[in-house]
Amino acid sequence: xxxxxxxxxxxxxxxxxxxxxxxxxxxxxxxxxxxxxxxxxxxxxxxxxxxxxxxxxxxxxxxxxxxxxxxxxxxxxxxxxxxxxxxxxxxxxxxxxxxxxxxxxxxxxxxxxxxxxxxxxxxxxxxxxxxxxxxxxxxxxxxxxxxxxxxxxxxxxxxxxxxxxxxxxxxxxxxxxxxxxxxxxxxxxxxxxxxxxxxxxxxxxxxxxxxxxxxxxxxxxxxxxxxxxxxxxxxxxxxxxxxxxxxxxxxxxxxxxxxxxxxxxxxxxxxxxxxxxxxxxxxxxxxxxxxxxxxxxxxxxxxxxxxxxxxxxxxxxxxxxxxxxxxxxxxxxxxxxxxxxxxxxxxxxxxxxxxxxxxxxxxxxxxxxxxxxxxxxxxxxxxxxxxxxxxxxxxxxxxxxxxxxxxxxxxxxxxxxxxxxxxxxxxxxxxxxxxxxxxxxxxxxxxxxxxxxxxxxxxxxxxxxxxxxxxxxxxxxxxxxxxxxxxxxxxxxxxxxxxxxxxxxxxxxxxxxxxxxxxxxxxx
Ligand code: MSP
Numbered sequence: 001x002x003x004x005x006x007x008x009x010x011x012x013x014x015x016x017x018x019x020x021x022x023x024x025x026x027x028x029x030x031x032x033x034x035x036x037x038x039x040x041x042x043x044x045x046x047x048x049x050x051x052x053x054x055x056x057x058x059x060x061x062x063x064x065x066x067x068x069x070x071x072x073x074x075x076x077x078x079x080x081x082x083x084x085x086x087x088x089x090x091x092x093x094x095x096x097x098x099x100x101x102x103x104x105x106x107x108x109x110x111x112x113x114x115x116x117x118x119x120x121x122x123x124x125x126x127x128x129x130x131x132x133x134x135x136x137x138x139x140x141x142x143x144x145x146x147x148x149x150x151x152x153x154x155x156x157x158x159x160x161x162x163x164x165x166x167x168x169x170x171x172x173x174x175x176x177x178x179x180x181x182x183x184x185x186x187x188x189x190x191x192x193x194x195x196x197x198x199x200x201x202x203x204x205x206x207x208x209x210x211x212x213x214x215x216x217x218x219x220x221x222x223x224x225x226x227x228x229x230x231x232x233x234x235x236x237x238x239x240x241x242x243x244x245x246x247x248x249x250x251x252x253x254x255x256x257x258x259x260x261x262x263x264x265x266x267x268x269x270x271x272x273x274x275x276x277x278x279x280x281x282x283x284x285x286x287x288x289x290x291x292x293x294x295x296x297x298x299x300x301x302x303x304x305x306x307x308x309x310x311x312x313x314x315x316x317x318x319x320x321x322x323x324x325x326x327x328x329x330x331x332x333x334x335x336x337x338x339x340x341x342x343x344x345x346x347x348x349x350x351x352x353x354x355x356x357x358x359x360x361x362x363x364x365x366x367x368x369x370x371x372x373x374x375x376x377x378x379x380x381x382x383x384x385x386x387x388x389x390x391x392x393x394x395x396x397x398x399x400x401x402x403x404x405x406x407x408x409x410x411x412x413x414x415x416x417x418x419x420x421x422x423x424x425x426x427x428x429x430x431x432x433x434x435x436x437x438x439x440x441x442x443x444x445x446x447x448x449x450x451x452x453x454x455x456x457x458x459x460x461x462x463x464x465x466x467x468x469x470x471x472x473x474x475x476x477x478x479x480x481x482x483x484x485x486x487x488x489x490x491x492x493x494x495x496x497x498x499x500x501x502x503x504x505x506x507x508x509x510x511x512x513x514x515x516x517x518x519x520x521x522x523x524x
Contacts, residue, residue: 002039005251006032007233009259010049010094013073014058017080019328019340020260020292020299022309026325027289027334027408028258029086033463034403034411035255037487043251045236046081047092048074052225053127053204056211066211070095084309084321085466092236094228102235103228104216106278107202109241110161110227115277119160121201124151130225131266132201146262159203159221166273167197173272173282181268182287182406183335186261190268197269202227230271233257234280241278254283256406261335264288287406290337292328307340315342316513322465323349323513326412329464334407350512353468356419357457358510360426361472364450365506371435372444374501380444384492388449391421392456396487399460415460422453451476451495458482459490471509477501 008028011021025046032044050070059069074093081088092099110116123132128147132154139145171194174180174187181187203221204212212222231239237252238245244252259267267286275282291298294305312324327345330352332338368374382389395418402411426446434443458472462482469482477500 001041003251004032004035004039004042005237005254006035006042006044006256006258007254008046009263010047010092010229010232011077012052012054013048013050013070013077013093014055016073016076016308018299018306018308019294019312021077022080022084023292023328023338024258024260024289025081025086025088026084026328029084029088030325030329030408030463031256031258031403031406032087033466033483034399036483037459037463037485038400043090044088045090045092045233046086046088047090047232047236048077048094049225049229049232050074050093050095051212051222051228052130053125053209053211054130056209057127059211067095080309083313084325090236092232094232098238099232099235100213102240103213103223103231105241106231106235106274107223107227108216110274110277111159113277115162115165116159116202117162118157119199119201120155120157121160122153122155123201125154126151134196134198136196154208156201156205156208158201158205158224159215160199161202161227161273161277163197163200163270163273166276167194169276170194170269170272174268179285180282181264182256182285186264186288186335190264193265194269200226200270226266226270227274230266230274233283239280253281256285256287257283258287258289261288261290285406288335290332290335292331293337293339295341296339312340312342312345316345318513320465320467322468323353323510326353326464330409330412332409334409346513349510350514352416352419353465353510354512356416356423357454357461357468357472358508360419360423360450361454361475362506362508364426364447364454365475365501366503367431367435367443368447368451368500369503369506371431371440372447373499374503375499376448376495376497377444378497379441380448381493381495381497382445382448382452386449388422388425388453389492391418392453393492396456396460396490400487411460412464415457418453419457422450422457426450448495451500452492455495456490459485459487468510471507475501475505475507475509 006028008024032042036042055066059066126133126144126147128144128149133144133151143149144151174191178184181190202224203215204224205220206222209222213228215221215223233254234252237248239248257267272282294307297305299306309324327348395414398414399411429446431443431446454472455476458469459482462469466483473482
């Protein structure tokens with residue numbers, strides 16, 4: 001039984017989701033769906049981060065309680081993820097009672113072990129990061145480099161965690177396990193940050209932050225958000241310092257934890273230190289993705305360029321989220337920053353999904369009907385030693401190898417490259433010409449190769465475009481869902497002899513997003 005546990009960052013519930021949040025959830029979903037095609041038991045966790053000063057301030061500004069604010073935003077996140085087909089198994093909220101109780105126990109255990117001490121402190125706090133900043137990391141104007149806001153000077157007595165005690169062990173772990181931080185180029189950044197690491201504040205006074213989990217046995221303090229937030233990855237599984245649950249023992253350590261590059265420090269330094277202090281194994285991989293800009297500009301409420309996934313769905317009247325999911329995954333190499341623009345979106349999905357895949361399938365099925373009445377005879381079935389079959393089979397291996405390194409964009413490119421090969425094959429062999437010359441067996445074999453290729457493409461594409469892939473399967477008269485096909489059982493020449501389709505059943509699986517037919521068919 002192979003298990004695979006993967007998580008996303010939990011989003012701050014002080015606003016509605018935008019395409020940056022969506023980028024991460026889609027990336028994790030594509031990885032989850034791919035590994036479901038390879039492993040027996042994939043468990044996918046996502047959720048929301050609901051405590052802290054940011055939540056408290058936003059709620060106050062809107063005249064609602066923090067819990068009311070969270071409830072209404074959590075509903076928006078869930079609706080958005082459902083609309084995008086995010087196939088999570090569990091949605092954790094840090095206001096879940098079970099989570100809060102275990103966080104208190106975790107804090108207590110760290111105290112009992114001597115990893116937490118009380119200390120008076122003056123520091124610069126950025127509520128955007130929910131973190132104290134080191135003066136060294138500020139911009140020349142004294143602003144937080146990520147949020148471009150002046151941090152607030154805070155003077156308090158807080159609990160501190162002995163992060164510095166774990167510095168050497170973390171450095172050693174990163175150096176010994178190149179797979180721990182992905183993409184690998186980010187590891188150096190973390191090693192540099194580790195050079196300057198100091199103990200960190202893990203609580204705030206209730207006076208300054210009232211919306212948080214109380215420290216057991218100390219009425220004056222609330223647990224500061226990062227211990228609370230990071231612990232979600234284990235509390236969701238029912239971890240308990242006194243008696244870890246079966247589910248925890250089954251799924252932990254996580255196979256991959258997907259996060260944005262801005263919170264890598266918390267996941268590659270704080271999180272391992274907390275886990276070491278609790279004597280829990282570290283996750284296998286922290287995958288840091290890049291950021292999404294809009295028309296090459298950082299998304300921001302002030303600029304007013306924040307886009308939600310539903311804006312894209314509405315602009316292009318998309319029936320399925322597939323094209324949006326696909327575009328987000330190919331907009332940048334995995335780990336690098338990506339950009340969204342309507343023009344790029346249109347060009348990319350029209351080229352790859354409408355022309356390369358949709359048209360090819362449509363043309364092929366139409367020829368199958370025209371020349372063979374939609375019938376595959378046993379002698380049409382080709383062997384797996386022909387060039388197209390070999391390319392299909394090696395594409396599956398390449399896609400798997402990319403996913404093993406979490407190269408989601410690169411794996412998609414392999415699929416597109418293969419579809420280019422198939423398109424070229426059709427143009428070179430010209431089955432319509434073969435039919436004209438009455439070379440019917442040759443023509444039938446070309447069409448069979450293309451239909452088999454389409455089955456391979458749909459199977460590999462299913463994690464990105466589950467609905468379109470399923471429609472391709474339906475067009476090929478295959479009744480199972482491609483998401484449920486195991487890649488290791490994907491063999492050549494499985495489309496059986498018999499009637500595959502008839503004229504009335506042939507439908508385009510993906511129309512160009514700007515075509516008049518697309519608009520008209522959607523409106524009809
Ligand atoms: N609550 C913390 C994470 C705690 S994880 C234990 C947080 N929340 S967030 O809402 O600000 O961000 C959630 C995730 O969305 C982060 O991984 C962040 O990098 C990602 N993104 C937010 N804006 C983004 C873009 N514009 N582009 C891509 N991802 C971005 O941080």
